[in-house]
Amino acid sequence: MPSSTQRPEPPYLQIxxxxxxxxxxxxxxxxxxxxxxxxxxxxWGVAIATATKVMAALRDDGLVETKVGAGTVVxxxxxxxxxxxxxxxxxxxxAGAPKQALNRKQVLRTAIAIADIEGLDAVSMRRLAAxxxxxxxxxxxxxxxxxxxxxxxxxxxxxxxxxxxxxxxxWRAKLELISRRQWELCRRHLWLPRAVSFIRxxxxxxxxxxxxxxxxxxxxxxxxxxxxxxxxxxxxxxxLTAALSMANEVEAEQETGVTLDRxxxxxxxxxxxxxxxxxxxxxxxxxxxxxxxxxxxxxxxLARHLDGFAALVEDEARTRP
Amino acid sequence: MPSSTQRPEPPYLQIxxxxxxxxxxxxxxxxxxxxxxxxxxxxWGVAIATATKVMAALRDDGLVETKVGAGTVVxxxxxxxxxxxxxxxxxxxxAGAPKQALNRKQVLRTAIAIADIEGLDAVSMRRLAAxxxxxxxxxxxxxxxxxxxxxxxxxxxxxxxxxxxxxxxxWRAKLELISRRQWELCRRHLWLPRAVSFIRxxxxxxxxxxxxxxxxxxxxxxxxxxxxxxxxxxxxxxxLTAALSMANEVEAEQETGVTLDRxxxxxxxxxxxxxxxxxxxxxxxxxxxxxxxxxxxxxxxLARHLDGFAALVEDEARTRP
DNA sequence: TGGACAAATTGAACTAGTACACTCTTGGCG
DNA sequence: CGCCAAGAGTGTACTAGTTCAATTTGTCCA
Numbered sequence: 001m002p003s004s005t006q007r008p009e010p011p012y013l014q015i016x017x018x019x020x021x022x023x024x025x026x027x028x029x030x031x032x033x034x035x036x037x038x039x040x041x042x043x044w045g046v047a048i049a050t051a052t053k054v055m056a057a058l059r060d061d062g063l064v065e066t067k068v069g070a071g072t073v074v075x076x077x078x079x080x081x082x083x084x085x086x087x088x089x090x091x092x093x094x095a096g097a098p099k100q101a102l103n104r105k106q107v108l109r110t111a112i113a114i115a116d117i118e119g120l121d122a123v124s125m126r127r128l129a130a131x132x133x134x135x136x137x138x139x140x141x142x143x144x145x146x147x148x149x150x151x152x153x154x155x156x157x158x159x160x161x162x163x164x165x166x167x168x169x170x171w172r173a174k175l176e177l178i179s180r181r182q183w184e185l186c187r188r189h190l191w192l193p194r195a196v197s198f199i200r201x202x203x204x205x206x207x208x209x210x211x212x213x214x215x216x217x218x219x220x221x222x223x224x225x226x227x228x229x230x231x232x233x234x235x236x237x238x239x240l241t242a243a244l245s246m247a248n249e250v251e252a253e254q255e256t257g258v259t260l261d262r263x264x265x266x267x268x269x270x271x272x273x274x275x276x277x278x279x280x281x282x283x284x285x286x287x288x289x290x291x292x293x294x295x296x297x298x299x300x301x302l303a304r305h306l307d308g309f310a311a312l313v314e315d316e317a318r319t320r321p
Numbered sequence: 322m323p324s325s326t327q328r329p330e331p332p333y334l335q336i337x338x339x340x341x342x343x344x345x346x347x348x349x350x351x352x353x354x355x356x357x358x359x360x361x362x363x364x365w366g367v368a369i370a371t372a373t374k375v376m377a378a379l380r381d382d383g384l385v386e387t388k389v390g391a392g393t394v395v396x397x398x399x400x401x402x403x404x405x406x407x408x409x410x411x412x413x414x415x416a417g418a419p420k421q422a423l424n425r426k427q428v429l430r431t432a433i434a435i436a437d438i439e440g441l442d443a444v445s446m447r448r449l450a451a452x453x454x455x456x457x458x459x460x461x462x463x464x465x466x467x468x469x470x471x472x473x474x475x476x477x478x479x480x481x482x483x484x485x486x487x488x489x490x491x492w493r494a495k496l497e498l499i500s501r502r503q504w505e506l507c508r509r510h511l512w513l514p515r516a517v518s519f520i521r522x523x524x525x526x527x528x529x530x531x532x533x534x535x536x537x538x539x540x541x542x543x544x545x546x547x548x549x550x551x552x553x554x555x556x557x558x559x560x561l562t563a564a565l566s567m568a569n570e571v572e573a574e575q576e577t578g579v580t581l582d583r584x585x586x587x588x589x590x591x592x593x594x595x596x597x598x599x600x601x602x603x604x605x606x607x608x609x610x611x612x613x614x615x616x617x618x619x620x621x622x623l624a625r626h627l628d629g630f631a632a633l634v635e636d637e638a639r640t641r642p
Numbered sequence: 643t644g645g646a647c648a649a650a651t652t653g654a655a656c657t658a659g660t661a662c663a664c665t666c667t668t669g670g671c672g
Numbered sequence: 673c674g675c676c677a678a679g680a681g682t683g684t685a686c687t688a689g690t691t692c693a694a695t696t697t698g699t700c701c702a
Contacts, residue, residue: 036698066697067697067698071698072697124689125690126688140691145689145690146689
């Protein structure tokens, strides 16, 4: 269907007008994919260059946004009122959702949401992609592997708590503060400790920020840098392993409640048998009660360690005042 | 080759004698598979009933052990000395090895060997199976999943160090002893800390034995059981996280030396950039030197923690003497 | 006007872990 | 001798992570 060549208006403007109308009426909604340049050229029977001009005009109007290789989508803020029914949020996140430019932040947030609710194992590339309404392979544009995905999830999460600039008075209060912040984090994201045991800490900027904060908290105590680093790492370790216990606890509970795999059932039985076999008389008296108080475990480890560190600090102060 | 029928001795006793000789001379070694009843019948040209009597006689002698469906193997404790040449270890482990009932121990040892040399990731079911000369599925007769394999590997390894029955004098010496034993273990098996972060500690008997030992070491200090458990777990945590750092260190080194994946190269660069970006002035001054002294890290964490614990013990002794 | 090009995306295919069902071998029994 | 039950090993198939080679897209140049 060739455009009418009678009018003084050049053909590409006609096409622009037509598409603009479709956008403004809501026929094409924000986030929807535009027809590609080649499709326009073919559909309207014009040259590719003409179609290119159409695109350029629409882009200049701010109606659409274009990314090389990825296609062109209708901009989010075209100013027109939300047209015909159906709130957008409901339609996001599902397989049939409108094609929307995928960004890393979104990927990470979705992955974290899945991990929070269903555990880290539930975060498969395919599952994540389905949740975002894209093909599994598309994810590899944003993360180079699943390991990196986990790393970035960790980074994202470690960015959550804000660390007060000067912090409270005294090194002990400061160390307790950051430890508790991290503990909180692990509570919220049960997959975190396990993830941390995979990744290289050096590649997670926000984790480094925590370490840096801790190092600063140890400033002015007259300690060697080596000592300070060791202190920071040890503290970190205490939090994470208590958190790991917590994660195991919770996971075990959930399993008991839901799946009841015969495998896990067997394992539980074996564990019980072992406990009451007489090989572990001391262990047998406590398991199941005190152990499950992971919060207490965390506080205990922290207190002991800080006491020991306090002794070191005093020592240092005495020998080199 | 029919047996001489001249002698008054019934044929099945002759066969028994012959096989017994082969066992005693070491031609058939403990653990080796006996010929099956049918094989005996065919080879010696006798009826199956006769062969069955042979089996029964040998079984009664305690020379062999029989399991229905699984075949008959030479018993472990036949009392004879290790005979003729060729150390067994050399003949194990290869595809052409003599058909030997695959047992769990063997599977675990092979898996541990692979993990020690090439890392835990190299232990795939297929690889392990190939190493043992069996099909991948055969492994599932002995472990129900890869997770269980790792668990049992961990158990096996934790069984290595022997824990002295009374141990040295004083709680501190005892706690240091067991911590160092575990530290040694992690040094020998770099995959261990990562494996531990997966598994449920309660399902690993030999790990429980360590905990039990620690609990006993804390006997008589007047501490609540809760406290003792927490102490044991915390100590354990300190060892394992220091070991985890070590594993990461070593792994990073190996990667730099060998593969040099462009991915890891990129990651390294990014880490370096981050370090020197000015966001982490304190961290930047130390990374790469002190951090890599993981042994120092371990000793530091241990010392601090034990100091703190000592304070607690003293306190306890003062308030309730 | 048309074709070359780089970036983004995607589909087919490969390896791993694993479930299920099947075969093969074994000792035992009538 | 032949059948049986048990147990070891295997073949097929499905899901996950990942690679590689196309395919699509907007842009640029002759």
